[in-house]
Amino acid sequence: MSLYIYNDLTRKKEEFIPVEKGRVKFYVCGPTVYDYFHIGNARPFVVFDTFRRYLEYLGYEVTFVQNFTDIDDKMIKRANERGITVAELAEEFIKAYFEDVEALGVHIATVHPRATKEIDTIIEIISKLINTGHAYVSNGDVYFAVDSFKEYGKLSKQSIDDLQSGARVEPGEQKKNPLDFALWKSAKPGEPKWQSPWGEGRPGWHIECSAMSTKYLGKTIDIHGGGSDLIFPHHENEIAQSECANNAQFVKYWLHNAYLLINSEKMSKSLGNFLTVREIRKKINPLVLRFFLLSAHYRSPLNFTEEALMQAKSALERIHIAYNELFFALDNKEDGEKSVELSNAVDEAKKKFEEAMNDDFNTASAFAVIFDLVKTLNIYLKNNLTVDKNALKYAKKFFDITNKILGYLPSNENNEDTSEIESLLCERNEARKNKDFKRSDEIRNILLKQGIVIEDTKDGTRWRRQ
Numbered sequence: 001m002s003l004y005i006y007n008d009l010t011r012k013k014e015e016f017i018p019v020e021k022g023r024v025k026f027y028v029c030g031p032t033v034y035d036y037f038h039i040g041n042a043r044p045f046v047v048f049d050t051f052r053r054y055l056e057y058l059g060y061e062v063t064f065v066q067n068f069t070d071i072d073d074k075m076i077k078r079a080n081e082r083g084i085t086v087a088e089l090a091e092e093f094i095k096a097y098f099e100d101v102e103a104l105g106v107h108i109a110t111v112h113p114r115a116t117k118e119i120d121t122i123i124e125i126i127s128k129l130i131n132t133g134h135a136y137v138s139n140g141d142v143y144f145a146v147d148s149f150k151e152y153g154k155l156s157k158q159s160i161d162d163l164q165s166g167a168r169v170e171p172g173e174q175k176k177n178p179l180d181f182a183l184w185k186s187a188k189p190g191e192p193k194w195q196s197p198w199g200e201g202r203p204g205w206h207i208e209c210s211a212m213s214t215k216y217l218g219k220t221i222d223i224h225g226g227g228s229d230l231i232f233p234h235h236e237n238e239i240a241q242s243e244c245a246n247n248a249q250f251v252k253y254w255l256h257n258a259y260l261l262i263n264s265e266k267m268s269k270s271l272g273n274f275l276t277v278r279e280i281r282k283k284i285n286p287l288v289l290r291f292f293l294l295s296a297h298y299r300s301p302l303n304f305t306e307e308a309l310m311q312a313k314s315a316l317e318r319i320h321i322a323y324n325e326l327f328f329a330l331d332n333k334e335d336g337e338k339s340v341e342l343s344n345a346v347d348e349a350k351k352k353f354e355e356a357m358n359d360d361f362n363t364a365s366a367f368a369v370i371f372d373l374v375k376t377l378n379i380y381l382k383n384n385l386t387v388d389k390n391a392l393k394y395a396k397k398f399f400d401i402t403n404k405i406l407g408y409l410p411s412n413e414n415n416e417d418t419s420e421i422e423s424l425l426c427e428r429n430e431a432r433k434n435k436d437f438k439r440s441d442e443i444r445n446i447l448l449k450q451g452i453v454i455e456d457t458k459d460g461t462r463w464r465r466q
Contacts, residue, residue, distance in 0.1 A: 003058065003358045005223075006299060008231065008254040009155055013360060018222045019252065024060045025217040026052060027251075029209060029226040029234070030112070032069040033093035034078045036276040039289065039304060040227070040260040040267050042104060046293045047257050047361075048225040049106040053405045054357050065216045066109040067209060068094055070116050071202055076191055086192050090114070100277045103286040105407035111216050115208040119194045122203045122211040125245050126183045126196075134244040138174045140186030140199040144206075146179040149240040155254060156232040181237050183207045206237040210245070213238075219246040228256040257298040263305050275304070284313065285451070291316045291408055294363040315371070319408060322374040323399055329387050330396070336386025342376065343391045346398050349373040353402055363406065370402060421452060425461055428454075 003016040018024050028048045031037050037045075052064050069075075070090035079089045098108070115122075126142055129135035134148045146152050152160055164179055173182075182204035187193035193200040203211075213221055219242075226235065235254065242250040259266065262273040280289055292312035296302045349369050356365035377395055381387070403409040428443040444454050447463065454463050 001354060001358055003055075004360060005253055005255065006360045007252075008256050009251070011157070014253070016222075016253065018060070019220055022059070022061060024055050024062045024223065025221040026055070026062055026064045026223045026225070027209070027213040027217060027221050028064070028066045028109075028224070029230055030066040030068050030109075031093075031097055032072055032074060033090050033097060034072075034075040035093060036096055036278045037100065038267060038274060038276050039262075039280065039293075042100075042277050042289065043260050043293050043298075043302065044225060044227050044257050045101055045106050046104055046290050047298045047363075048255075050294060050363060050406060051223075051225070051255070051361050052107070053407070054361060057401070057405050062110075063217060064107075064110045065213060066112055067212045068097075068112060068114045069205065069208060070094070070114045071192060072205055080190070087116070090116075096278065100281065100286075103281055104277065104290050105287060105411065113212040113216060115203060115212070116192075118208070118211050118215065119203065121215050122207055123184075123196050125211050125214070125241070126207065128245050129183065129241060132244065134241070135183055136176065137198050138176075140201060141174070141182055142184035142198055143175055143180040144183055144237070144241050144244075146177055146181070146240065149244055151243075152179075152240050153236065155236050155239055158232065181206060181233065183241065206234055207241060209234075210238050210242040210250075213250075214242065214246065219248040219250075221251055223253045223255060224251040225255045225257075228258055231256055255298075258301045260293075261301060261303045264303055284309065287408060287410065288313045288316055291367075294406060295367060297360075297362055297364050299360075316408060319370060319374055319399075320410075322377050323396075323409065325381055326377060326392055326396055326399075329381055330389060330392050333384075334386040335389045336384065337388065339380065339384075339388035339391045342380050342388060343394055345373060345376045346391070346394050349398055353398075357405070366402070366406065367408075370399075370408075373398065421447065421450075421463060425454070425463065429461060 004013050005016050006013045026048075028044065031041060052062050055062050068090070071086060075086050075089055079086045082089065094114075126135060129144065130137065130142065133145070135142055135144050146160065153163060160179065164177070183206075184196060184198055185201050185204060186198075187200040187202070191202065193202055213224070224235070224238075239250050261267070262275065265271060265273060267274055277286070277289065280286070288309065289312075292304070292309055293302070295312060295315075349372065352369045352372075353366050356362045356369060359365070373395065399409070424443050424447060428440050431437070431439040431443070447454060452463050454461060
């Protein structure tokens with residue numbers, strides 16, 4: 001069974017065949033670290049983390065590179081407003097980035113390069129572009145000459161003539177063509193700067209990704225991911241400068257996730273609907289947000305509302321409860337008659353899960369498969385006093401494997417120290433036995449504040465995380 005992915009370069013679904021057998025070179029545009037990232041940024045972080053995990057599940061050795069843009073106009077402005085250096089601002093929000101993505105279950109990239117640490121590579125590529133006639137110097141700035149790359153517009157499917165009609169030159173820019181874009185910006189008073197053959201200055205935004213992807217992944221990479229808002233001009237410009245510098249195809253497969261809307265509107269600070277992951281983490285288990293972001297196909301727009309988030313919370317809880325019930329049955333129920341039906345259901349779930357993920361990483365369909373098995377498992381456990389423990393272990397293995405790909409179970413599900421929780425539950429059971437319902441309720445509330453929900457059933461008291 002082959003993996004097929006939708007390639008934005010060709011606008012069709014294609015069989016995935018990497019440049020090097022058994023290895024995948026994967027680049028994703030990372031954050032500009034001037035603030036906490038918002039839930040719109042979180043979508044590509046979660047989506048491409050999941051794609052990486054599935055490629056690893058398929059047996060590929062994945063080199064996953066995600067950059068940090070740690071120098072740009074927004075960062076300079078924010079640092080000046082706060083009276084700190086750009087480097088200090090970057091350190092603060094890179095640290096915050098790692099805290100927030102860890103909460104979302106996003107794995108750390110193989111390499112997290114920073115633009116300011118790759119100045120030599122950037123200068124080397126710009127020099128090559130100047131020497132080959134693809135770039136020119138203008139009053140200390142360096143611009144890429146769009147006219148020199150005849151395939152410009154091949155990703156966004158726009159012609160140079162159409163693009164030129166809407167292009168404009170910003171004050172202070174001295175370009176030969178309004179579409180030409182900055183590779184190097186000459187130094188301005190009070191801005192960070194580096195030495196270059198064209199004078200002191202700093203790199204343009206687009207060149208950073210070309211330099212970092214080439215350095216860590218080579219001239220041609222397999223997958224380049226990012227939000228659909230990056231198709232033009234960022235990714236279009238990456239293609240132009242990379243292919244002119246390296247005389248090779250830059251990327252085989254371009255993948256872009258669709259927009260995340262807030263209450264059916266585009267996220268905007270002026271509308272007051274700007275939500276950061278840091279804010280949401282204070283209100284809800286971040287795994288709920290991860291699940292929500294994967295609940296629709298990545299190329300479909302996703303509308304964030306409080307109601308949708310609460311629905312995601314309830315849906316995820318159904319999986320967590322079923323997983324906990326499975327554990328409880330393995331520990332507390334008698335081993336009984338073999339269940340061919342349950343084992344076959346797991347086989348079918350595994351097959352359909354892989355079919356979904358092999359169809360352009362369809363996480364929505366993959367979760368539908370998981371919910372079908374949850375339903376089957378719940379019926380089986382409800383109707384049987386004794387269980388087929390081998391079949392239950394087989395089901396558990398399915399949940400564990402799919403969790404490694406989708407990341408929907410708490411990361412410490414199997415190895416956390418639960419002795420304090422168990423001790424409180426024992427005390428509560430003793431209190432209930434002695435009809436001390438006040439203490440029983442106190443313990444329930446203590447655990448609830450820790451995100452622990454207690455359920456009293458005919459088979460005993462169970463607990464689960466919210």
